[in-house]
Amino acid sequence: MIGGMLAIVAVTILQGAPVSADASGDPAAVKEEGGKYFDKNGNPTYKIQTDGTVDxxxxxxxxxxxxxxxxxxxxxxxxxxxxxALKDSAKTLTYxxxxxxxxxxRxxxxxxxxxxxxxxxxNPNVMCYVDDLFVYLRARGNDALPRGRPAKREDKAEAAKKHEKDCLPTQ
Ligand code: HEC
Structure with a gap:
């Protein structure tokens, strides 16, 4: 009887678990804003199409x-x-x-x-692009992106253009 109850609990936990997860949660993109993708917790994430086109x-x-x-x-x-290896850090550290x-x-x-x-x-050349760095390394860490330069990409995102304007110092 107790064994049966434990089995039910175990099954429930498994069903509730995301298919893949890292320290920031399930990396699946559920929202897009101006070409920038977010997971269900609101963290920036990657979106890679079946033909390899990256966001x-x-x-x-x-x-x-x-x-x-x-x-x-x-x-x-x-x-x-x-x-x-920062591809591992992107999995073990939260955003x-x-x-x-x-x-x-450190x-x-x-x-x-x-x-x-x-x-x-x-350093604005790094700090204005921390989401880009995180998203890239998150994709590497979750084995969604192979080594090397991505062959195909989406056009420069509107969200990126706006963010650069707000973030980079005016020259
Ligand atoms: C001069 C060398 C150097 C450069 C350049 C550098 N790092 Fe690091 N980074 C390190 C070292 C060494 C550590 C480990 C520090 C420690 O022992 O705590 C580290 C640690 C980190 C960690 C924590 C990793 C973890 O798993 O805890 C992150 C995140 C990180 N670096 C991101 C970056 C990013 C992003 C860049 C580029 C913008 C960068 N680093 C550039 C040397 C560097």
Missing amino acids: WFTYSGFRRYHSDCHVCHGPDGEGSTYAP DDFIGVIASG QVVNTARESVMPAFGT
Whole structure:
């Protein structure tokens, strides 16, 4: 009898679980605003079509990552001997924690080890694109995107144009 009840509880939990999930929740896109996609918790996420076409933010994140992060974190978010694989971090850190580390940096410096993640909080070329970086690495972490430059992408999103105008300092 008790065994039967436990079995029912277990089945209910399994049915309630999302198909795939990371620390920010189920990455499936449920909402789109001006070419930017969001999951059911309101976190930015990727949208990759069956023919491999990626959304603008995933593509932009790929480019930003390879200009500002890959020297330490390795190509394609795969990690290096010096810095962790960010495709995994995008799965284990929540969206807020992920952004927090980029803004504030983090370091472990002792006699055995020196590991320094610089703070990018005052760098608009990084901070204005943290969603792009997150979305790209989230796609990598969930195995939705293979290594390398995405072959096909959506046009530059209206949401990205507006955000750049609001976020980047005026020259
Ligand atoms: C100068 C080298 C360097 C650069 C450039 C760099 N990082 Fe890091 N980053 C590190 C190191 C080293 C760590 C691990 C810090 C520690 O030991 O706590 C780290 C940690 C992180 C973490 C936390 C990972 C986790 O799983 O806890 C995130 C997120 C991160 N970096 C994002 C970025 C992003 C995004 C960029 C590009 C905009 C970037 N980093 C550029 C060296 C770097």
